[in-house]
Every structure is written in C-alpha cells, then in structure tokens.
Amino acid sequence: MSESVEISLTAVSAVGATVRPRWYFYPGVGRRDMPPLDLGLGLGTSGLDDPTTCTETVVTALEAGYRHVDTAQMYDNEAAVGDGIAAAGVDRDEVVVATKVHPENLAPDDVRETAHASLDRLGLDRVDLLYVHWPMGAYEPAATLPVFDELRAEGVTDHVAVSNFTPDLLREARAILDSPIAAHQVECHPRFKQSTLRELAAEFDHHLVGYSPLARGDLLDDPTLSAIADRTDTTTAVVALAWALERGVVPIPKATGDHVTENLAALDVTLSETELETIDAMTDGDRQIDPDDAAWN
Ligand SMILES: NC(=O)c1ccc[n+]([C@@H]2O[C@H](COP(=O)([O-])OP(=O)(O)OC[C@H]3O[C@@H](n4cnc5c(N)ncnc54)[C@H](OP(=O)(O)O)[C@@H]3O)[C@@H](O)[C@H]2O)c1
Numbered sequence: 001m002s003e004s005v006e007i008s009l010t011a012v013s014a015v016g017a018t019v020r021p022r023w024y025f026y027p028g029v030g031r032r033d034m035p036p037l038d039l040g041l042g043l044g045t046s047g048l049d050d051p052t053t054c055t056e057t058v059v060t061a062l063e064a065g066y067r068h069v070d071t072a073q074m075y076d077n078e079a080a081v082g083d084g085i086a087a088a089g090v091d092r093d094e095v096v097v098a099t100k101v102h103p104e105n106l107a108p109d110d111v112r113e114t115a116h117a118s119l120d121r122l123g124l125d126r127v128d129l130l131y132v133h134w135p136m137g138a139y140e141p142a143a144t145l146p147v148f149d150e151l152r153a154e155g156v157t158d159h160v161a162v163s164n165f166t167p168d169l170l171r172e173a174r175a176i177l178d179s180p181i182a183a184h185q186v187e188c189h190p191r192f193k194q195s196t197l198r199e200l201a202a203e204f205d206h207h208l209v210g211y212s213p214l215a216r217g218d219l220l221d222d223p224t225l226s227a228i229a230d231r232t233d234t235t236t237a238v239v240a241l242a243w244a245l246e247r248g249v250v251p252i253p254k255a256t257g258d259h260v261t262e263n264l265a266a267l268d269v270t271l272s273e274t275e276l277e278t279i280d281a282m283t284d285g286d287r288q289i290d291p292d293d294a295a296w297n
Contacts, residue, residue: 035158037128037182039096039207041245041266042068044254051080057256058084062095064261070185070209070252072100072133073118082122097122098129098183100163103137110138111147115156129183130157132173134164136293141169145176152179161185163211166295167200174204185209188249189219190240191285198249210244212288213251224282228275234265241266243279 043061048054054077058069062085071081078099085092099122105114115130130151132139148160159182162173174181184201188194188210201208214237219225225236232239237253241263244251253263271279290297 037096037159037207038067039183039209039250040066040068041241041264042066042070042096042098042209042250042252043260044211044252045069045071045077045081046075047254048075048077048080048256051077051083053256054080055084055087057260059088061260062088062090065264066260067094068096068098068250068252070098070211071122072131073102073105073114074100074133078118078121079123082124086123092124096128097124098131098161099127100131100133100185103134103139106132106138106140106144108143108147111144112151115151119156126155126157128158129161130159131161131163131183131185132165134291135162135169135295136291141172141176145173146178149178159183161206161209163209164294167196169295170200170204181206183207183209183250185211185252187212187287187289188244188251189213189215190222190225190243190279190282191215191219192287193280193282193284194249198247202248208249210249210251213244213249213253214240216288218288222282224278228271228278232269232271232275234269235262237263238265238269239271239279242269242271243276246271246276247280 043066045054048057058081069081071078085095085097099118101111101114105111119125130148151157152160160177160179161183162181163185165173165184170184183206184197186194186197189212198208214220219240220236222236225239229236229239241251241253245266255263
C-alpha cells in the first residue's frame with residue numbers, strides 16, 4: 001500500500017487527547033478518508049488459550065518488533081491479547097490490532113454489540129481491522145456489511161476486512177460495502193498457495209493476509225523447504241514465511257517461546273528468484289482448515 005502523509009488535522013484537543021486526522025493524502029492517489037494500513041508480518045493468537053502465556057507472547061512479540069496482532073472473538077483471548085498490548089513498551093498507535101466477528105454474531109445488532117464488547121475486552125477504543133470471520137452462521141451480506149460500514153464511520157474500526165471468502169463473495173461484499181475491503185484473510189502457505197485470491201487481492205487493492213502460514217506445523221519437515229533452509233542458513237519455518245512476504249502475502253504465524261523471534265527473521269531473508277520459483281512449483285495439498293459449511297464447499 002502506498003505511503004500516506006497525515007495532513008495536519010492531527011491536533012491536541014482542549015482536554016489533551018490526540019485527535020486522529022479525519023483524512024489523509026496519499027501521494028499519487030489523493031485524498032482518502034482512511035488512515036494508512038501498513039500491514040507487516042503478524043502474530044497469530046489462535047490457540048493461545050492460557051491467558052498468561054497469551055499475554056507474555058504478545059509482549060515478547062511486540063518488544064521483538066512485531067507491529068500486527070491477530071485475534072478473534074472465537075479465540076476467547078481478546079482480554080489477554082489486550083493485556084499484552086498494554087504491557088508492551090510499544091505505542092498502541094504503532095500496532096495494527098485485528099479482531100474478527102464470530103459467525104454467530106453477524107446479525108446486525110449482534111455485530112454492533114459484540115464489536116463494542118471486543119473493544120472492552122481488548123481495552124482499546126478502536127481496532128485497526130475488524131473482520132467478518134467466516135461468511136456463514138448469521139452472515140447475511142445485505143444486512144451484515146452495512147453495520148461494518150457504520151462501525152468504521154463511528155471509529156470503532158479503522159478498516160473493514162473479510163476472511164474465508166470466495167471470489168464471488170468478495171465481489172458481492174465489495175458491491176455492498178461503502179468501505180473498501182482492506183484485507184482478505186485466508187489460509188495461505190507453500191502447500192496451499194491461493195493463486196486466484198492473490199491475483200484478486202492485487203486487482204482489488206487489498207492485503208492478502210495468510211493464515212496458517214506454516215500449515216499448522218505440517219510444513220516444517222517439507223524436503224523442498226528444508227533444502228532451501230539449509231542453503232540459506234535459516235529454518236524451514238522462516239523460508240515459508242519469507243516466501244509469503246516475497247509473494248505479497250502478509251503471514252500471521254502463531255508461535256510461542258523462541259519461535260516468536262525466530263519467525264521475525266523472515267523479514268531479513270532474501271530468497272533468490274530460483275528458490276521462489278521452486279516453492280511456487282510445489283504441489284498444493286489439502287487445506288488445514290476446511291469446515292463442511294465453508295463457502296468453498
Ligand atoms: N481467519 C481464520 O479463519 C483463521 C483460521 C486459522 C488461523 N487463523 C489465524 O492464523 C494464525 C496462524 O495460523 P495457525 O495457528 O492455524 O497455524 P500456523 O501459524 O501455520 O502454525 C502454528 C504452529 O506452528 C508452530 N510454529 C510457529 N513458529 C514455529 C517455528 N519457527 N518453528 C517450529 N514451529 C513453529 C507453532 O508452535 P509453537 O506455539 O510451539 O511455536 C504452532 O504449533 C492463527 O493463530 C490465527 O490468528 C485465522
């Protein structure tokens with residue numbers, strides 16, 4: 001995404017609170033009413049069920065350099081994630097905080113009520129990204145999506161995003177929403193490369209956020225990735241994440257302990273064009289996450 005210049009509407013109000021700019025100027029693009037979205041490698045938090053571990057992991061990640069944290073109502077850890085954001089020595093405004101509305105909460109009143117409940121649990125007055133987690137359950141595009149527009153207009157979220165959509169559902173959502181779709185989050189890794197959705201992300205100008213970027217650990221003994229890791233003196237996990245970054249995908253690995261900082265090394269690894277093409281040529285396998293009522297089934 002292009003860099004933007006915050007026009008000088010940023011100010012300090014009479015009560016001392018920072019007033020966020022109401023519009024932004026993007027060189028070459030012009031005036032837009034949204035803050036820029038600088039989306040780098042993120043920390044996934046699904047499975048961080050123990051609150052203490054979750055909070056400590058978020059603190060470790062932010063202090064190591066992560067600036068994007070991904071949670072969801074479904075993960076039941078928004079409070080622990082929020083505690084980590086508060087405890088880390090990093091300015092909240094430097095962090096992209098993403099949460100997702102549970103598919104059972106996608107009726108209009110429930111979207112509104114539970115988005116505010118998410119903010120309360122996170123201890124924040126806004127999130128950067130509010131996703132439709134799955135287009136199923138109570139998802140009714142014409143009823144659900146306008147509430148996401150309203151929540152953006154009200155400042156509950158800076159950006160509207162979707163997850164687990166098909167190309168047709170993406171097109172439908174784009175037609176209904178006033179807001180641009182800022183990100184589409186789907187499973188994406190070297191064994192499930194999502195070429196169609198990556199092309200659509202480029203065409204529609206949204207971020208493709210890749211979940212399960214390590215195929216939930218299944219990639220870690222892959223011989224092709226391991227050979228590249230040996231040659232480049234890094235680990236298989238880092239090679240998978242570096243491939244995603246080089247191909248314009250924003251990976252959000254879930255990690256604990258030393259894996260948190262290990263994965264950041266993906267930002268410093270440069271894979272050669274031959275190595276990237278070798279990974280591109282890997283055969284796609286099955287999805288890791290494939291519920292029967294997913295839109296693609
Ligand atoms: N939108 C959706 O529907 C959706 C669905 C699934 C996931 N997600 C998001 O995507 C995030 C990531 O996906 P995921 O959790 O399914 O899978 P993942 O990130 O592909 O894999 C996580 C697994 O990899 C291990 N791991 C991480 N870094 C490692 C390293 N450097 N070396 C060895 N093992 C490593 C982790 O173990 P340790 O904990 O031991 O490090 C964990 O077992 C989730 O946490 C969630 O935020 C979204």
